[in-house]
Amino acid sequence: MNHPRDVPLASVPGIKLLIVDDLPENLLALSTIIAQEDRIVYQASSGEAALALLLEHEFALAILDVMMPDMDGFELAELMRGTERTRHIPIVFVTAAGKELNHAFQGYETGAVDFLYKPLDIVAVQSKVNVFVALRKQQDEMTRQMAALEQSQKELQATRTELRHALQMRDDFMSMVAHELRTPLNTLLLENQLRGIQLGRASTDAFGPEQLQRMVARDARQIRSMIRLIQDMVDVSRIRSGKLSIRAAVVDVSLLLQQIVSDMAHQAEVAESPISLQAPGGIRGWCDDFRVEQIIVNLLTNALRYGGQKPVTVSLVATPTQILITVRDQGAGIAANDQKRIFAPYERAGTNAVRDGLGLGLYIARQLAEAHDGTLEVESVAGDGARFTLMLPREEKTAV
Incomplete structure (x- = not known):
């Protein structure tokens, strides 16, 4: 997949590769050699144009021509290694100069991972680029898996938090139920014990019409309170099970x-x-x-x-x-x-x-x-x- 040189295409999916050469015919030739459907090849005709692309995109590999006017490949590589965003991009140098100039040594000194000589061996170039593309795919997949793992951990933590909250609510609810039911039950129990004592003493004055009326009213209030609490619990159970009935x-x-x-x-x-x-x-x-x-x-x-x-x-x-x-x-x-x-x-x-x-x-x-x-x-x-x-x-x- 080829694109015009110096044109950023950040929205296009694929592994991004950068080639930098001041000669258009070299850019075209190299782009043709390394292009595949799963790649986006960006072309830059100068170091300045390359830097602009490097600030905008994440590249899996940069192939730099050594001999360029204004800013040569070594200078561009030094700038890349001095910037956090571009420090870890693999660099491959390409040169038409003879091996006797010792460009390879200088290239490795600036952080290159490989050095190629013109005329290029097409099979060798494709093989080297395939290695870096595969490495980038593995890195991207690992990043994706790590992100998925982090998301799963967050979801698991959220589930644990919800479960702890649910357990705490259950414990609080049972405590409230015990407290709310204990009050009317204790009242009924005390009333019952008092009446038993009075009956044991044959104290019939405590059971006159007015006294009985008050007793019945108190008992009714406590019983209604307990019924209300139980009915609330039944209604909540029906609501949560989707069985709440409305007879309109x-x-x-x-x-x-x-x-x-x-x-x-x-x-x-x-x-x-x-x-x-x-x-x-x-x-x-x-x-x-x-x-x-x-x-x-x-x-x-x-x-x-x-x-x-x-x-x-x-x-x-x-x-x-x-x-x-x-x-x-x-x-x-x-x-x-x-x-x-x-x-x-x-x-x-x-x-x-x-x-x-x-x-x-x-x-x-x-x-x-x-x-x-x-x-x-x-x-x-x-x-x-x-x-x-x-x-x-x-x-x-x-x-x-």
């Missing part, structure tokens, strides 16, 4: 929100954060009412937990194609760098004063929203509360 139908979302806010009135009273609902009646959407309730209850629970004992607002807005449910609190807000993290599994954005649960609620809520072909997003400014918006489709999507 036409739902009166206005009525659903009224029921949710009513059901959470006692929890809001305990948290001293009243919940207000702004929802026009009769708005319907295409959704799974059980799963939507799960999302909204999670958002309201977080709003009551982190809302700083300030009012919480639930609002419903409808467009021709979507319904938007927004839960807004007036708490401390969520830092910008936490707003993506809180939707990851086992992440919690609580403070030292408020931090409980498994950190699965928002992760599950977003997955449930996306399973509806909807979205769940958060907007928050530090010190000005947080606003979570659930978008759901109004109508069933038909297959295209």
Whole structure:
């Protein structure tokens, strides 16, 4: 593969060879001898032109004519050996002078790997060039393999890091599960032991109607807490296995929100954060009412937990194609760098004063929203509360 002299062709693939001679006929002859399909032969008619090519390309071999005006082959070789970029390029000298001038000795002194005399032995020239081309191919293949090995090592290290992280998350998760389940179980156990002591003493006063009502309410709260934790773990397992089911139908979302806010009135009273609902009646959407309730209850629970004992607002807005449910609190807000993290599994954005649960609620809520072909997003400014918006489709999507 031949190219015009002094013309850089950096974008052409192949092993690059440089020939330098001040006579065009010598360049043409040598180029014809060494050219093959897997090579790119660059021609330079002077030392200056050769230097320009050497700065632009990576050559496997440079064949330099000794006798050239302005800058001879030896001077060019010395410049090449003095530059880091070109220091390791093999140099073969070509000369028409007799052996008695001892050019070969001077050539080897300047770092040449071989010396050729004119008229050139075509077979010998081709053989020598083939050796250097083969060496360069081996070097390139080794470089490629080393790069692939380095990439494999990086990928292996990344996999190890991910595995360590996964193992750490598993350990942290099991620790959280143990902690979160231990609290209600311990409460139930203590209550049970206390009642056993009272029954053993025949202390029936402790089991009057009011006392029994409080006992049942406390037991129910602890049992609901454990059920919620177990349900979260089941939902995460379904999400990861792709078995999360959505049973969508036409739902009166206005009525659903009224029921949710009513059901959470006692929890809001305990948290001293009243919940207000702004929802026009009769708005319907295409959704799974059980799963939507799960999302909204999670958002309201977080709003009551982190809302700083300030009012919480639930609002419903409808467009021709979507319904938007927004839960807004007036708490401390969520830092910008936490707003993506809180939707990851086992992440919690609580403070030292408020931090409980498994950190699965928002992760599950977003997955449930996306399973509806909807979205769940958060907007928050530090010190000005947080606003979570659930978008759901109004109508069933038909297959295209």
